[in-house]
Amino acid sequence: MFKLISRDNNARVGVxxxxxxxxxxxxxxxxxxxxxxxxxxxxxxxxxxxQIVLCNAYHLYLRPGVEIIKxxxxxxxxxxxxxxxxxxxxxxxxxxxxxxxxxKEEGVSFQxxxxxxxxFLSPEDVIKLQADFGSDIIMxxxxxxxxxxxxxxxxxxxxxxxRWAKRSKDAFKAHSPELTxxxxxxxxxxxGSTYPDLRVECAKRLIEIDFDxxxxxxxxxxEPTDLMYEIxxxxxxxxxxxxxxxxxxxxxxxxxxxxxxxGVDMFDxxxxxxxxxxxxxxxWKGKLNIRGASFAKDFAPIDENCQxxxxxxxxxxxxxxxxxxxxxxxxxxxxxHNLFFYSEFMVKLRKSVAQAxxxxxxxxxxEYYE
Amino acid sequence: MFKLISRDNNARVGVxxxxxxxxxxxxxxxxxxxxxxxxxxxxxxxxxxxQIVLCNAYHLYLRPGVEIIKxxxxxxxxxxxxxxxxxxxxxxxxxxxxxxxxxKEEGVSFQxxxxxxxxFLSPEDVIKLQADFGSDIIMxxxxxxxxxxxxxxxxxxxxxxxRWAKRSKDAFKAHSPELTxxxxxxxxxxxGSTYPDLRVECAKRLIEIDFDxxxxxxxxxxEPTDLMYEIxxxxxxxxxxxxxxxxxxxxxxxxxxxxxxxGVDMFDxxxxxxxxxxxxxxxWKGKLNIRGASFAKDFAPIDENCQxxxxxxxxxxxxxxxxxxxxxxxxxxxxxHNLFFYSEFMVKLRKSVAQAxxxxxxxxxxEYYE
Numbered sequence: 001m002f003k004l005i006s007r008d009n010n011a012r013v014g015v016x017x018x019x020x021x022x023x024x025x026x027x028x029x030x031x032x033x034x035x036x037x038x039x040x041x042x043x044x045x046x047x048x049x050x051q052i053v054l055c056n057a058y059h060l061y062l063r064p065g066v067e068i069i070k071x072x073x074x075x076x077x078x079x080x081x082x083x084x085x086x087x088x089x090x091x092x093x094x095x096x097x098x099x100x101x102x103x104k105e106e107g108v109s110f111q112x113x114x115x116x117x118x119x120f121l122s123p124e125d126v127i128k129l130q131a132d133f134g135s136d137i138i139m140x141x142x143x144x145x146x147x148x149x150x151x152x153x154x155x156x157x158x159x160x161x162x163r164w165a166k167r168s169k170d171a172f173k174a175h176s177p178e179l180t181x182x183x184x185x186x187x188x189x190x191x192g193s194t195y196p197d198l199r200v201e202c203a204k205r206l207i208e209i210d211f212d213x214x215x216x217x218x219x220x221x222x223e224p225t226d227l228m229y230e231i232x233x234x235x236x237x238x239x240x241x242x243x244x245x246x247x248x249x250x251x252x253x254x255x256x257x258x259x260x261x262x263g264v265d266m267f268d269x270x271x272x273x274x275x276x277x278x279x280x281x282x283x284w285k286g287k288l289n290i291r292g293a294s295f296a297k298d299f300a301p302i303d304e305n306c307q308x309x310x311x312x313x314x315x316x317x318x319x320x321x322x323x324x325x326x327x328x329x330x331x332x333x334x335x336x337h338n339l340f341f342y343s344e345f346m347v348k349l350r351k352s353v354a355q356a357x358x359x360x361x362x363x364x365x366x367e368y369y370e
Numbered sequence: 371m372f373k374l375i376s377r378d379n380n381a382r383v384g385v386x387x388x389x390x391x392x393x394x395x396x397x398x399x400x401x402x403x404x405x406x407x408x409x410x411x412x413x414x415x416x417x418x419x420x421q422i423v424l425c426n427a428y429h430l431y432l433r434p435g436v437e438i439i440k441x442x443x444x445x446x447x448x449x450x451x452x453x454x455x456x457x458x459x460x461x462x463x464x465x466x467x468x469x470x471x472x473x474k475e476e477g478v479s480f481q482x483x484x485x486x487x488x489x490f491l492s493p494e495d496v497i498k499l500q501a502d503f504g505s506d507i508i509m510x511x512x513x514x515x516x517x518x519x520x521x522x523x524x525x526x527x528x529x530x531x532x533r534w535a536k537r538s539k540d541a542f543k544a545h546s547p548e549l550t551x552x553x554x555x556x557x558x559x560x561x562g563s564t565y566p567d568l569r570v571e572c573a574k575r576l577i578e579i580d581f582d583x584x585x586x587x588x589x590x591x592x593e594p595t596d597l598m599y600e601i602x603x604x605x606x607x608x609x610x611x612x613x614x615x616x617x618x619x620x621x622x623x624x625x626x627x628x629x630x631x632x633g634v635d636m637f638d639x640x641x642x643x644x645x646x647x648x649x650x651x652x653x654w655k656g657k658l659n660i661r662g663a664s665f666a667k668d669f670a671p672i673d674e675n676c677q678x679x680x681x682x683x684x685x686x687x688x689x690x691x692x693x694x695x696x697x698x699x700x701x702x703x704x705x706x707h708n709l710f711f712y713s714e715f716m717v718k719l720r721k722s723v724a725q726a727x728x729x730x731x732x733x734x735x736x737e738y739y740e
Contacts, residue, residue, distance in 0.1 A: 034697055035688070036697045036699045038697065038698060039698045039699065041702075041703075042683070043679075059695075063691065063694060064690075068666060068667055068691075073669075078688055079688060080683050080684055080688070296434065297437075297438055297441055299442055313411075314450055315442065315448075317448070318442070318449060320434075321405065321433065321438075321448075322404075322406060324433060324434070325433055327406045328409045329408075329409065331698065332411075332698070332702075333411075
């Protein structure tokens, strides 16, 4: 269930209720592909005020496999995380990582990128998989095509995505009332590449099927920023106000505030954690790479005003030393800081929307981020 | 200052007072070579009940260098660890890691193993270095020779070690009263390879110089276990009761209990952390390697009775999955468990000694460890 709290033009503040609790939106979901957000414990995630984690059905299907996760009592128990989990269907990974991938009407056959073993997954399989995981938010299998793609190809993939979405909804309903009664949610994924008319058509057809939320897939895959914003705008115009909108794979601070001002509610991205492992820290005055020689004798924290564990306990000079000597603790300290920053960012963004000051927040962010 | 609390034959329980607080002995010091115990934060070390950390003067001299640590306000502030620190002089590392190493009476010249830069360190330099770090326990530069070594070579190295020890003590005193008045301690290092008479002679000559504690160096470097125990016994016989004895680079659970029963009070070793990063966990029923296929569906903690963060929060199946997927969190979880186990091990060992049951504890450990 999604409850809209306030609006500032197209920007929204809301609360999404899931089987494992409420999520304040707009929200950011860190990526825990393999049932772990890289370098961090679930206690670290709580310390960073993370509300919901994204895991990947394709990766977890291959390792450790659904049987082990089921026997553990579900994904939450397996990874010891009691707040909401969204699982990506793995469509994107199958299309980008797997070998000898073959799309048929029935589903997709592929070889594991790990050991070459042959697999076949139908849209129904992918729903069952995530239901077995106990994911709070389930994503259906979709066909992901590269950017750029010809319009004919994009239409073909969109049409298949819609047919698979219908089958996914039916499979999800077949699990009812166990799933829906307990607040488990199924989102639809809008595809259509860079063609606004295909996006709009896809959105309308998904709305007819009726999902608990709508994701925008295949965005931020290399297209120009203006085109990305245009697709978001034109698609969201046709999405219902009473359902959350999730922009997959985005983003940077500026992309997120721009998307929120266009009506997006949810994000996931590897940016804060991948950057963290690379020594790049996010601050309210832009990014800084802690490996820089200028930090060698800098005994201030990454961000003077930050209340995160890293900034409360360690200096730039020490963290630089950890990166300089290839010590794993460094990766963790900057990843933790970045997730804390992303949570703070979302708190301030929600406050800005509630106070009808989204534009001012956007302006402040664009001073330091591009 | 070292206070003996109780004895069980040669085994001792005591309290060593340092500038940063008391240490209950026998104690284990995890290795934080580069001002970080690999994969762990200093908060993790507190959670694992660690009393004192060992850092390495040679490594810290090269990176980040003494100036940065001084400017940070000392090593404790640099790494955010407020309990005692012992720094190894780096003698062992200079003799094993550095290139083009040349020993002269004056000191040792070498090239950095990192960038080939030329360096020279005298025994006085090494004391000043550690004094600048603010180390609670300072170790003098010694000449470390390989095992096996001819007796002539061993005598030569022992003699030089003694002459350097005298110069180190003088350098340490030159810093007084700043250092000694604040509880900073200087240990002597007994060398002499596998020759008991050389060890005894070295011990006696170091005692004449008078140190705050006595370390046994160049042990556990490949010699047979019986010979190791013999050297420990014959050396310790000549060491004063009112000073702590530190067996460098040891050890495994069994080696530690055997050494304690021979009068050793302090240990450092990479075993718990290196094994942790390799997936090997210590338990009261021996070691287990969490990567084993038998743990794939094992939803018990590493050790059912363990109160550590890892065992309170995560299953064997999950930790195995982390190792299986090369996720960094796995290294940390097992390292943390192992240090907690080592702390518990020392608590039980101290209790056994206090209750005059060291032999029983030794027997219990030898059932599961060799």
